[in-house]
Amino acid sequence: RRTEILTNHLRHDPPTATTILQQNGCLCYSPPELSESNSVTFDVREMRRLLDGHNLEERDWLFGLIIQSGLFNRREVDGRVFVSPDYNQSMEQQREMTMKRIAYLLDRGVFRGWLTGDGPQEELRKLALHEVIGMYDHSLAVKLGVHIFLW
Known part of the structure; x- marks a missing residue:
């Protein structure tokens, strides 16, 4: 077809x-x-496993950290939680918020093993968490990518 x-x-x-x-x-x-009806006709977990491929629990954990913090501009609309960067801030304010977000994630162990981890599992974990960060804010992902992935 x-x-x-x-x-x-x-x-x-x-x-x-x-x-x-x-x-x-x-x-x-x-x-x-x-x-369509409101009922989902496919297994969402299986779809995520297919699309994300690895480290699903850690991806969910990081999404949870992001939506819990006011640093990520959490908004609730009709029972759904949304987070997004505030692009109405000045460049200096955005840079400051990026550093605060990095400190928040650092304090919660997100970057554990990013520089010292060894082996394919640690590398996959790092890539999975970096993908989650990139979905939230590209500038945050770029800053981390420049300082960690180019190390």
């Missing part, structure tokens, strides 16, 4: 005045909450 759709996109004749405004099936979007 997917190949058929892609082939149709590639083999279309140039549009005429009458075909320009025609509806195309793959250009229509209907949010899943309108067309």
Whole structure:
């Protein structure tokens, strides 16, 4: 089915005045909450295992640390917790917050073994936690990457 759709996109004749405004099936979007039931039809844990691959418990632990702290701009909306950097701050304020976040994570053992750990398991742990940090704030991940991964 997917190949058929892609082939149709590639083999279309140039549009005429009458075909320009025609509806195309793959250009229509209907949010899943309108067309699907609320029940998940696949195993979320299995999907995470497939996508994340390793160190799932430690990734969850770090997400937990991030959403617990006010340093990460925690907001709760309709029962869901969101965290995101505050890009409305000045560059100096953002740098200060980045250092406070690093200190917070350091105090909680996030960076244990990042420089001294040996072996593939320690390397995978470091990469997994760095991915989690990068999902929150790229500038925080870059700062850590420059000072630790380029060591």
